[in-house]
Amino acid sequence: MDLLKWARMKSPWICHFNTGGCNACDIEVVAVLTPRFDVERFGVLLKGSPRHADVLVVTGPVTQQSEARLKRVYEQMAEPKFVLAVGVCTCSGGVFHGCYNARGGVDTVIPVDVYIGGCPPRPSEIIDGVVHVLNKIAGGGLAEKSSVNEGQAVQ
Template sequence: MDSIRTWARVNSPWVIHFNSGSCNGCDIEILATLTPRYDLERFGVKLQGSPRHADVLICTGPVTRNARDRLVRIYNQMPDPKFVVVVGSCGLSGGVFHGSYNVMGGVDEVIPVDAYVPGCPPRPEAIIHGVVALLDSLKKKP
């Protein structure tokens, strides 16, 4: 039964996108990956509007004081097992906003992260590579 669950999880991940305070450069690139030109849906990825139906949280931007509680709430609303992909330099470390009075740092200081996609902003190909790398790692888990 576990192998069937893993197969379904890898072949049909539902994602939710959360912007924790970015400049929207990474958000535009994430939306570009969902268009027919790059077609992230060919890997079975579907964008969801509710965290209660999502398997993967794609997060962009540094975590601001205002967004911290919302990010934790969205993460807690997701059913287990849940996975987090951080897109962009700001989400990894705070980026150009690191050290600002309102920035708490990267996403991994607030919630656990499974995959990182560096860049400012990363190209759609890099985002696809990060999501596919996460899915490949899920295949290898027992």
């Protein structure tokens, strides 16, 4: 089982999903994948299909339009799966908090493993977040996931 844990730590494939953000976080996520930061050193690959990915990178507040899609994308991923919330809108709703068309952050819809603040976060912070996800894998901390908190949803 240790070999499997090692393999999981060495090859976190990510899938990127925008739930209605302003694109700033998306540009930073893309910047992480450029030769300057070169996350393929750590085995990170960007995958098109959620079925191939281990880590779902979510950016943006969850709009009503994207909520059902976000749930489906999460359910399409194979276990073990992790969720990385990138940017302050994704963590809590940010400036869209209380807006008529937005839920208050991603954790109102799906369980989140690691939150990264910032508007937008720097690429180095996103890499740091991925490292936190990897530490969770190393500790076997699959149970520490935040539960879906329906009460936080702002109507």
